[in-house]
Amino acid sequence: MYKLIAIDIDGTLINDRKELTNEVIDAIQSAKAKGVKVVISTGRPIGGVLSLIEELKLNEEDEYVITYNGAVVQSTLTNEVISEVSLTYQDLKELYELSIQVQSPMHFFDSESIYTPNKDINKYTVHESHINQVPLHYRTIDEIPEDMLIPKVMFIDEPERLQKVIDAIPNSFREKYAMVQSAPFFLEILHPSVSKGNAVKQLAEKLSIKREEVICIGDGENDLSMVEYAGCGVAMGNAVSSIKEAAQFETLSNNENGVAYAIEKLVLN
Structure with missing residues (x-):
């Protein structure tokens, strides 16, 4: 049973x-x-x-x-x-640098809100905030508290563009983090466990x-x-x-x- x-x-x-x-x-x-x-x-x-x-x-x-x-x-x-099981501030900095390298918008969460370091806020970030009914904040990485617990980071883009982003991610990052595509426009990045x-x-x-x-x-x-x-x-x-x-x-x-x-x-x- x-x-x-x-x-x-x-x-x-x-x-x-x-x-x-x-x-x-x-x-x-x-x-x-x-x-x-x-x-x-x-x-x-x-x-x-x-x-x-x-x-x-x-x-x-x-x-x-x-x-x-x-x-x-x-x-x-x-x-x-x-x-x-959360990501750390150091993880966030590394992933932000990766997002610049692969040219992908990104956002991330704490327990209550969604944040983006991208001044031009992506429509899929707005969608994520709306569907989950959580506040959305623009913050530079330097403005994020170093003790913040971050359940997940997301790379976001149009489906055809996101696939190119995924293909460009170095193996070193794939080995260090759990990565899963939850939608055609969302790549979720989490603690490896x-x-x-x-x-x-x-x-x-x-x-x-x-x-x-x-x-x-x-x-x-x-x-x-x-x-x-x-x-x-x-x-x-x-x-x-x-x-x-x-x-x-x-x-x-x-x-x-x-x-x-x-x-x-x-x-x-």
């Missing part, structure tokens, strides 16, 4: 209109009624998840959320941080849940580590090929209530 379901948001939990449908809500509530833990696992910051947590009633005792692609795991009831898979594993161990009792559902490259970790990895019908290859079960797309279909087939029946 499955005891934990970890679910990505964008392209997975919600449809392309950014809606959480009644079918998905009902399936998650039915899984909860059977005693299954349901955990949102996302690249978003906590501010971009709160409305979904409330709507899904995932803010009760002993419930958790995974944010920043696994950099932070926290209680949804008390906000107590269970684990946090950070991944959704590691975060789900830590949470499962905390809850004394075995790997084979875990379902992970996702669609993008940043979901690959948790789909590979899960006892049952689930690929959305709209997932990239690497997710479909790694998964044990393929569900319908996010526009066809794929999360609800997977829960009904794997948990409720």
Whole structure:
């Protein structure tokens, strides 16, 4: 029997209109009624998840959320941080210099806000601030406090331009950091030990849940580590090929209530 379901948001939990449908809500509530833990696992910051947590009633005792692609795991009831693995100010300086070298706009987060050192603020930075409902600040690197904890840095650009940026990143940086493309216009850069898979594993161990009792559902490259970790990895019908290859079960797309279909087939029946 499955005891934990970890679910990505964008392209997975919600449809392309950014809606959480009644079918998905009902399936998650039915899984909860059977005693299954349901955990949102996302690249978003906590501010971009709160409305979904409330709507899904995932803010009760002993419930958790995974944010920043696994950099932070926290209680949804008390906000107590269970684990946090961040980049340092020195990392930020190195990555800023890299962004200049590869000619990519960038932004980064602390626990409450999004920051950009680029005076001409990129439209995808504005989009990220808006969709996650977090304040956006322009700051030079010299204005950033040296003790700031930074869950993730993002390089951002038009999809065809971003691929050239990725190709230009030296291997030394690929070896030093975890890098994952979460959208055609987003490259996320994190501490090397950070991944959704590691975060789900830590949470499962905390809850004394075995790997084979875990379902992970996702669609993008940043979901690959948790789909590979899960006892049952689930690929959305709209997932990239690497997710479909790694998964044990393929569900319908996010526009066809794929999360609800997977829960009904794997948990409720």
